[in-house]
Amino acid sequence: MNSSLPLPRWADVLLMPILNLVIALAAAAIVVMLVGQSPSAVMPVLVKGAFGSARGLSYTMYYATSFIFTGLAVAVAFHGGLFNIGAEGQATIGGLGTGLVAMWLSHKLPAPVLLPLMLLGGALFGMAWAAVPAYLQAYRGSHVVITTIMFNFLASTLLVYLLVNHLKSAGDMAIETAPFGPAAHLPGMHEALAWLGIEWPSSPLNISLILALLAAAGVYAMLWHSRAGYRLRAVGSSEGAAAYAGINPKHQVIIAMGLSGALAGMVGMNEIAGVNGKLLLDFVGGAGFTGIAVAVMGRNHPVGIVLASVLFGALFQGGAEVAFDVPGFSRDMVVMLQGFIVLFSGAMAYVIAPWVAVALHRFGGGRRTAQGAKVPGASLG
Amino acid sequence: MTDSSSAVAVRMAGINKRFGAVLANADVNLRVLSGTVHGLVGENGAGKSTLMSVLYGFYGADSGSIEVFGQPARIRNANEAIALGLGMVHQHFMLVDTLSAIENVMLGAEPHVLLRRADAVVRAKLDQLMASTGLRVSLDALVGDLSVGDRQRLEILKALYRGARILILDEPTAVLTPQETEQLFDVLARLREQGTTIILITHKLKEVMRLCDHVTVMRGGKVVHECPIAQASIAQLAEAMVGRKVNIGRQGDALATAGEVVLQAKGLALRDAMKVTRLHGLDLTLRAGEIVGVAGVAGNGQSELLELLSGLRAPDAGHLQLGNEGFEPGRWLDPRRARHLGLAHVPEDRHARAMVMDFAAWESAVLGYEEQPAYSRAGWMLHRRMREATAALMERFDVRPRDVSLGSAKFSGGNQQKLVLAREIGQAPRVLLVGQPTRGVDIGAIEFIHAQLRALRDAGCALLVVSSELDEILALSDRVLVMNEGRITGELPIAECNEAKIGLLMCMTESASERQAQTVEGAAA
Numbered sequence: 030m031n032s033s034l035p036l037p038r039w040a041d042v043l044l045m046p047i048l049n050l051v052i053a054l055a056a057a058a059i060v061v062m063l064v065g066q067s068p069s070a071v072m073p074v075l076v077k078g079a080f081g082s083a084r085g086l087s088y089t090m091y092y093a094t095s096f097i098f099t100g101l102a103v104a105v106a107f108h109g110g111l112f113n114i115g116a117e118g119q120a121t122i123g124g125l126g127t128g129l130v131a132m133w134l135s136h137k138l139p140a141p142v143l144l145p146l147m148l149l150g151g152a153l154f155g156m157a158w159a160a161v162p163a164y165l166q167a168y169r170g171s172h173v174v175i176t177t178i179m180f181n182f183l184a185s186t187l188l189v190y191l192l193v194n195h196l197k198s199a200g201d202m203a204i205e206t207a208p209f210g211p212a213a214h215l216p217g218m219h220e221a222l223a224w225l226g227i228e229w230p231s232s233p234l235n236i237s238l239i240l241a242l243l244a245a246a247g248v249y250a251m252l253w254h255s256r257a258g259y260r261l262r263a264v265g266s267s268e269g270a271a272a273y274a275g276i277n278p279k280h281q282v283i284i285a286m287g288l289s290g291a292l293a294g295m296v297g298m299n300e301i302a303g304v305n306g307k308l309l310l311d312f313v314g315g316a317g318f319t320g321i322a323v324a325v326m327g328r329n330h331p332v333g334i335v336l337a338s339v340l341f342g343a344l345f346q347g348g349a350e351v352a353f354d355v356p357g358f359s360r361d362m363v364v365m366l367q368g369f370i371v372l373f374s375g376a377m378a379y380v381i382a383p384w385v386a387v388a389l390h391r392f393g394g395g396r397r398t399a400q401g402a403k404v405p406g407a408s409l410g
Numbered sequence: 411m412t413d414s415s416s417a418v419a420v421r422m423a424g425i426n427k428r429f430g431a432v433l434a435n436a437d438v439n440l441r442v443l444s445g446t447v448h449g450l451v452g453e454n455g456a457g458k459s460t461l462m463s464v465l466y467g468f469y470g471a472d473s474g475s476i477e478v479f480g481q482p483a484r485i486r487n488a489n490e491a492i493a494l495g496l497g498m499v500h501q502h503f504m505l506v507d508t509l510s511a512i513e514n515v516m517l518g519a520e521p522h523v524l525l526r527r528a529d530a531v532v533r534a535k536l537d538q539l540m541a542s543t544g545l546r547v548s549l550d551a552l553v554g555d556l557s558v559g560d561r562q563r564l565e566i567l568k569a570l571y572r573g574a575r576i577l578i579l580d581e582p583t584a585v586l587t588p589q590e591t592e593q594l595f596d597v598l599a600r601l602r603e604q605g606t607t608i609i610l611i612t613h614k615l616k617e618v619m620r621l622c623d624h625v626t627v628m629r630g631g632k633v634v635h636e637c638p639i640a641q642a643s644i645a646q647l648a649e650a651m652v653g654r655k656v657n658i659g660r661q662g663d664a665l666a667t668a669g670e671v672v673l674q675a676k677g678l679a680l681r682d683a684m685k686v687t688r689l690h691g692l693d694l695t696l697r698a699g700e701i702v703g704v705a706g707v708a709g710n711g712q713s714e715l716l717e718l719l720s721g722l723r724a725p726d727a728g729h730l731q732l733g734n735e736g737f738e739p740g741r742w743l744d745p746r747r748a749r750h751l752g753l754a755h756v757p758e759d760r761h762a763r764a765m766v767m768d769f770a771a772w773e774s775a776v777l778g779y780e781e782q783p784a785y786s787r788a789g790w791m792l793h794r795r796m797r798e799a800t801a802a803l804m805e806r807f808d809v810r811p812r813d814v815s816l817g818s819a820k821f822s823g824g825n826q827q828k829l830v831l832a833r834e835i836g837q838a839p840r841v842l843l844v845g846q847p848t849r850g851v852d853i854g855a856i857e858f859i860h861a862q863l864r865a866l867r868d869a870g871c872a873l874l875v876v877s878s879e880l881d882e883i884l885a886l887s888d889r890v891l892v893m894n895e896g897r898i899t900g901e902l903p904i905a906e907c908n909e910a911k912i913g914l915l916m917c918m919t920e921s922a923s924e925r926q927a928q929t930v931e932g933a934a935a
Contacts, residue, residue: 259780267766273777
C-alpha cells in the first residue's frame with residue numbers, strides 16, 4: 030500500500046546507496062559545524078588520508094580486508110535467514126586457532142605448508158565457535174541473535190584466560206604469546222609487490238586481501254551457483270517452502286552458521302598471520318561488528334560488501350588522519366560519521382525510497398508532458 | 411419499495427486510480443441503491459478491492475467524485491468513512507485475538523475512560539443490536555477462542571455498533587461452511603429489511619444470484635456489466651467477468667474402472683504440539699486413474715492429512731503404503747523420498763510452501779527437484795538448463811507473463827499456481843496431492859487448472875484433491891471423502907453426491923456418525 034510506485038532496479042542498486050551516503054555525510058557535516066569545525070576543511074583531509082597516498086590507500090585496504098571477511102560472514106548467515114551478531118567472537122576464536130597452529134608448528138614447517146594450515150585452523154575454530162549457537166538455534170530454539178552476542182563475551186574472556194594462564198610467554202609483562210617463527214608470516218603487500226618488481230611503501234596491508242577477494246568470489250559462487258547455496262537461500266527466504274522441497278531447515282542453519290563462522294575466523298590471517306606475528310588480546314578490534322554494518326550497506330552481496338568494506342576502511346584510515354591533523358577533532362567524530370552511515374544506509378535505507386520513486390516518476394512523466402506541451406505551443410506560434 | 415429504499419446510498423462517478431503503470435480503476439461509475447444488497451464481482455485484479463478502498467478512504471482517487479446518501483463526500487481515511495455511515499468487513503478479520511469480543515468492539519471507540527463504565531454502555535447497545543439483527547456472539551469470550559463464523563459476526567456487529575448504514579463485505583463466505591453461509595445470508599437479508607445497504611464483494615456467482623438485488627461486474631479496472639439481478643444469469647455474469655465463455659462445471663466422467671491401488675494409508679493418527687488430536691485413525695486408498703476429492707471446512711484435518719501423505723510430517727500412528735514401499739511412524743516418508751517414489755504435491759499454501767517468493771521464477775520452478783541431473787551436476791546449478799526448462803513449463807501451462815526472470819512473488823495467484831502445477835505435473839507423477847487447487851485463482855485459470863488435473867487423471871495418475879470449495883469437489887472428483895474434526899465422516903461416489911448431503915457430512919461429529927453407523931447396521935440386520 031505504501032510503495033505504490035516501484036523503484037527502478039538501477040535506482041535501487043546504485044542511486045539509493047549513493048543518496049543514503051550523501052545524506053549521512055550531510056548529517057555528519059552538520060554535527061561537525063555544530064562543534065565549531067568546518068566540514069569543508071575536514072572532508073578533504075579525510076579523503077586524502079584514506080586515498081591520497083599509496084600508504085594511506087594501503088591502510089584503508091588493510092582495514093577493509095578484515096571487514097570483507099566479517100561482512101561476508103554476516104551475509105552468508107543472513108541468506109540462511111540468520112542474523113549472526115557473533116562475527117566478533119568467531120573472529121577472535123578463529124584467530125586463536127590460527128595462532129595455535131602457528132605457535133606449535135612455525136618452527137617445524139615451511140611457510141607454504143604452514144600458512145594453509147593456519148588458515149584452516151582459523152576457519153575450523155571460527156566454524157566450531159559458530160556451530161554451538163547454530164545447534165542451539167536449530168535443535169533447542171534458542172535465538173541465534175542472543176546466543177551469538179553472548180558468545181562474543183565468552184570468546185573474549187576465553188582468549189584472555191588462555192593467554193594469561195597458558196599461552197603467554199613466561200616472564201613477559203605483555204599479555205601475548207612469544208613471536209611466531211618467520212614461516213608463520215603472511216607476506217605484506219609491499220613484499221609481494223617487490224617480488225613483482227613494483228615498489229610499494231611498507232604497511233600492514235598483506236596478501237590476505239587477495240584471500241578476502243577470493244572468499245568474496247567463493248561466497249558469490251556458492252550462494253548463487255551451487256546447489257548448497259540454492260538450498261541455503263531457500264531456507265533463508267522461506268523455511269516452509271524449503272521443508273516442502275525436502276530440505277532440512279535445521280541442517281541448513283548449521284551449514285549457514287558454520288560457513289559464517291569460518292569466514293569470520295579468517296580475520297586472523299590478516300591480523301595474526303599478516304600483521305602481528307603473535308597472538309594478542311583484542312586483535313579483532315570491532316571488525317566483527319563493523320561487518321554487520323558492511324553487510325547491511327552492501328546489501329548482503331559480495332560485490333556490495335567489498336565496496337562497503339573499502340568505504341569503512343577509508344573512514345577508519347581517513348578518520349585517524351583527521352584526528353591527527355585537525356586540532357580539536359577527535360576520533361569519536363569519525364565513529365559518529367560511521368554511526369550516521371549505518372543509520373542512513375542500514376536502518377533507514379528505504380526511508381527516502383518513496384520520494385525518490387515519486388521524483389523519478391515525475392522526472393520521467395515531466396519529460397512526456399513537456400513534449401506534449403509543444404504541440405499547442407506550436408499551433409499558437 | 412418505499413421512498414427511502416429507492417434513494418441512492420453510494421454514488422461513485424468517474425473514479426480513476428493509477429498505481430504506477432497499472433490503471434486499477436478506469437472511469438468507474440457505481441450506484442448503490444439504499445436498502446439493497448449490491449454485488450460487486452470480478453476476478454482478482456479487476457479493481458473491485460481498489461474501488462472499495464477508495465470508498466473506504468484507504469486510497470485517494472486520482473479523479474472522480476463520491477456521494478454518500480446524496481451528499482458529496484471527500485473520504486480521506488477510515489474514520490471519515492465510518493463517520494459517514496460506512497462499515498467494512500475485511501476478508502482477513504481485523505480483530506485482536508487476545509482481547510474479548512466486547513473489547514474488540516470498543517477498541518478505538520471506548521465511550522468512557524473507565525473501561526468498566528464503557529463496558530456497560532457498549533454491552534447494553536450490543537445486546538440490543540444482537541436482538542434486532544440475530545447476530546449472536548458470546549461477548550466475553552476471547553476472540554482467539556471464537557469460531558471463524560463467530561468472528562465474522564463480531565466484525566459485522568462492530569461495524570453496526572459504529573453506526574454503519576452501508577456495510578461492505580469482502581469475500582465473506584470464503585471461510586464459511588455451507589451452513590454458516592446460510593446463516594450469514596439470513597442475517598444479511600434481515601439487515602436489508604431493516605434498511606441497511608450492503609455491498610458484497612465476491613467471485614461466487616451463485617451467492618450473487620441468491621442474495622443480491624443488483625450486480626456490477628468489473629474487469630480490467632472497468633465496469634463491464636451492470637444489471638438488476640432479475641436480468642442476470644450465472645453464465646452471463648461469468649462471461650462478463652472473464653471476457654469470454656467459460657465452463658467450470660463438471661466435464662464428463664472418469665474412466666469406468668479405476669486402476670490398481672497406488673497409495674494406501676491405514677489408521678493415520680496425529681496429535682499436535684498442544685496434544686490436541688488432529689487426525690483420528692484415517693484410512694485412505696488412492697487408485698490409478700481417479701480423482702478423490704476431500705471436502706470439509708478448512709481446519710478439520712485436511713492440511714494435516716496432506717502433510718502426512720507428502721512426508722512433511724510423521725504421524726503418531728498408522729501405516730502408509732506407497733507403491734512397493736511401506737512406511738511406519740518411526741521411519742516415515744520424507745518429501746525427497748516421496749518425489750523419488752513418484753508422489754508430487756501441490757501444497758495448499760502457495761506463499762509459504764509451494765514457491766520461494768524471493769526466488770526468480772526459474773529458481774522456484776525447480777524447487778524440490780534441484781537435485782535432478784537436468785538441473786544440477788556435481789553440486790552446481792545449471793542455470794541455462796533451469797531457465798530453458800522453466801520457459802518450457804511456462805509455455806505448456808500458459809503462465810503469464812512468460813518471463814523466467816520475474817520474481818515468483820510478482821506473478822498473479824493464478825499464474826503462480828499454474829507454475830507450481832506445471833512443475834509437479836511436469837514430473838509425470840504417479841500420485842498427485844493437491845491442496846486448494848484454485849484458491850485465489852481467477853475463473854479463466856480455474857478452467858485451465860481443472861482441465862490439466864483431469865488430463866493427468868486420464869493419463870493414469872492418482873489424484874487427491876483437498877478443497878474447501880464444494881463446487882470444485884463436485885466438478886472434479888470421481889469419489890468424495892468428507893472430513894470433519896479429524897475424521898472421515900463419509901465417502902460417496904460422485905453419482906451419489908449433492909451439496910446438501912455433503913454439507914450434512916461436513917458437520918457430522920463422532921457421536922452422530924456412530925449413530926448413523928448403528929442405523930445402517932440396524933437396517934442391514
